Amino acid sequence: MIVETKSVQFQSITLDSGAVIAPVDVAFETYGVLNSGKSNAVLIVHAFTGDAHAAGISKEDGKPGWWDNMIGPGKAFDTNQYFVLCINVLGGCRGTTGPSSINPETGAPYAMNFPMITIGDMVRLQKMVIDHLDIRRLLAVAGGSMGGMQVLEWAVRYPDCVAAAFPIATTARHSAQQIAFNEVGRQAIMADPDWNNGNYYGLKPPARGLSVARMVGHITYMSDDSMKEKFGRRFRNKGAAAFTFDDEFEVESYLRYRGNQFVDRFDANSYLYITKAMDVFDLAQGYPSLAQALERAYSRFLVISFTSDWLYPSYQSLEIVSALRSRNRDVAYCELSSNYGHDAFLVEVGEQTELIRGFLARVYKDAA
Amino acid sequence: MATGSAPLPARRLIKEVLGRGDYAIIGEIVEPCSKVLDLGCGEGELIEWLMDHKRVTGAGVEISRERVQLAIARGVSVYQGDIDQGLADYPDQAFDYVILSQTLQQTLKPLKVLREMLRVGRHVIVAFPNFGHWRVRWAHLVSGRAPRTGLFPYEWYDSPNVHFLTIEDFEALCGEQEWVVERRYFLSGNHRVKSLPNLTAEVAVYLLRSMHP
Incomplete structure (x- = not known):
């Protein structure tokens, strides 16, 4: 599967801080075919240093995507069934506007004049791309680590647009560590x-x-x-x-x-x-509690953590799960066994595939 | 009740699919489109069946990681955790039915678990193996040892069962706790038994609710 990164430009985006970035470019890739009802779109959100090239072989440099073992024909996110897309985050350096982009006001790179961004800003820009593609509801939003933070933000900010949410090896807020x-x-x-x-x-x-x-x-x-x-x-x-x-x-x-x-x-x-942006992220911000923030979400959640992940330990996933359960929200949770630490979400393909493929198929079936 | 879930066909089918008499009864009890929590749900086969045939919103709690993985792969929202602590997060009356099928005898604090089930569920369905069955009594009487039968096949030292109860014990508890027994079913194999259940039933299934919800 040879893939090419696409790009779209929007006039502007207003950030959580009130600052405006104009214009804003977004790099994204898509795999599979959007069905006529536009009901099979799955958004993959990448981790800190990831990019839009999640799957397939890049036409530009011949390299496989960062989650190529999970996305493709017959894989966990089966591109024979689903239309999968991945978008480079705001503030990044892989095609989406960030500090290394040219500031049209000065003609020079933004550098430290780039405004402070949040996980919420990243998600809002992704929503602009989804709207641009005229997709009303995502079948699923999935991602690990910082990707998981965006998944949570999606589910709370756009509850009507996310049928299933898969936050993996992540947290609702960073600890001091x-x-x-x-x-x-x-x-x-x-x-x-x-x-x-x-x-x-x-x-x-x-x-x-x-x-x-x-x-x-x-x-x-x-x-x-x-x-x-x-x-x-x-x-x-x-x-x-x-x-x-x-x-x-x-x-x-x-x-x-x-x-x-x-x-x-x-x-x-x-x-x-x-x-x-990761450090400042707190899903509960603006709400009396994490549970009250997550009460807004109506997605089916599948939360996954890994035994040896000490950077995003399981207790942080359990905090999310517990808050969802306290509001009677639909949540599945599994702590997978792995020695790979936080990298497990990129490496432990077999068991994640079983969980995600089956769960997603059920969500797709019930949504039909 | 919807025509598609008439008791008899549903019961026959669930027996074919699941091969367990208590599941057949549960399949009969649960109303369509209700919200169901299955404690100790194993691989999620009962909830999947209820999702497919009764259009329920299902959830489960299961301690074994392997079984949790299999259940989630079926699309069932299962939480990996312990039944003895697993219900604390849920608000009151979060579910229409909370099911505990053949696991009560394996919980550390069965009374606490039952009270929690009645708190988070409008109805509780509990199925348990009857320690008062004549075979158990006979095995104990003739061997003078901890009884081993088809229903209780374990050696005393490796049994997952930590509490042994009979139908009479459970009836007494319901009376003491002022729980309302809405329905009771007694099974031998996959057949219902009517007389002397505490001697002849291998498994009992109770539908309960709290007197003061």
Whole structure:
């Protein structure tokens, strides 16, 4: 399945903060065919550093999508049955307007003049794309991690537009620990002299800072067990310590590699803006309680967490489930067994496929 | 009741599909388009049947991760959790029916569970194996050991059953607690028994409600 990223431009979007971005470009991909009743659309919302390329092989660079093992003919999100779409988030750097985009008022990249964005703003922009495609109701909105936050926001903000909501490995609000890890990432970027208060476009980007931020991120995405299994205390060469500060351990080498690789595909200012949007997100904001926020939602929920995910631990999923149950909302919950830590939602395909394929089929059948 | 769910065909079908007499009774009791919670719902086969044939809104609670996964894959909204604590989140009278099928004897605090069920459900359907059945009494009498029968096949040390009750025990509890028994069914295999149920019934199914909802 060769796919191409599409793009749509809207005149403007007014943000939760009141600021306006005009115009705003949005990158998205679609897979499968929208049926005549437009009742088979499934929106996949991506995680922090994801993009619109969720499935298939990219026409531009030949790479598979970030959830290609879950989306496609016969897969969990079966493109023979459903029309699946994925949209790059507002503030991103993969086709949708973000800090690296040109500010038409100045003719230069926004950089730190880009307004603060929220998860709610991301979702509102996605809704504009859905309206643009003339889809009234989504069969499902699904995503992991920051994607899960958007799923929750969708279900609460647009209760009539979401038949089923699949928040995976996520939370209704970040804990102090989650904010803390994001802050380390932000400080690593800002401590890099090349960051230059965000004005590095056309110059040397803050590669060292951004790669350190990514290294920290990768540690939080894995688990003690998965790191033990993947690296242990193994050395890259010779099988013994040479007592240097080179990347002697396999784990050091891996983190450096992933950090350096990340710099080529991600913008440091996007990192700052998006992590801040995640930290500020609180689904209960504006409501007396999380339960009262979720009371607005009428979707069928399928909440999934993973045993070894210590970044988005199961208690955070249970908090969502408990709030939904207290308002008599329809919710299925399962904690899947995995050693992969937070990465599990990208890696543990088999069991997620069973859950999602069957549950989605039922929702589709009942909606017909 | 809708014509599509006339008692007899429904009962025959549910027996074919599920192969369990207590499920057949439950399938008969539940009104169409109601809201149903099944505790210890296993792979969700009863709720799926009720969704398909009675158009109910179903939910379940199940402790085993494997079974929860199978139930969700059927499209049933199952919560992975413990029945003994699993109901606290629900508001009062959240469901039309709360079902506990052959699991009461496995809960740690059966009275608390039943009270919680009557709080969150307008009606409670509870099915349990009858420890007063003559085979159980006989097995105990002749062997002098913890009875093992077809209905209670476990060794005492690996039995999931932690409370043993008879139909007489349950009737007494209903009286003490002032629960209203709306209907009662006694089964031997897949057949109804009418006389001496505490001796002849293997399984009892009760439809209860609270006196003061």
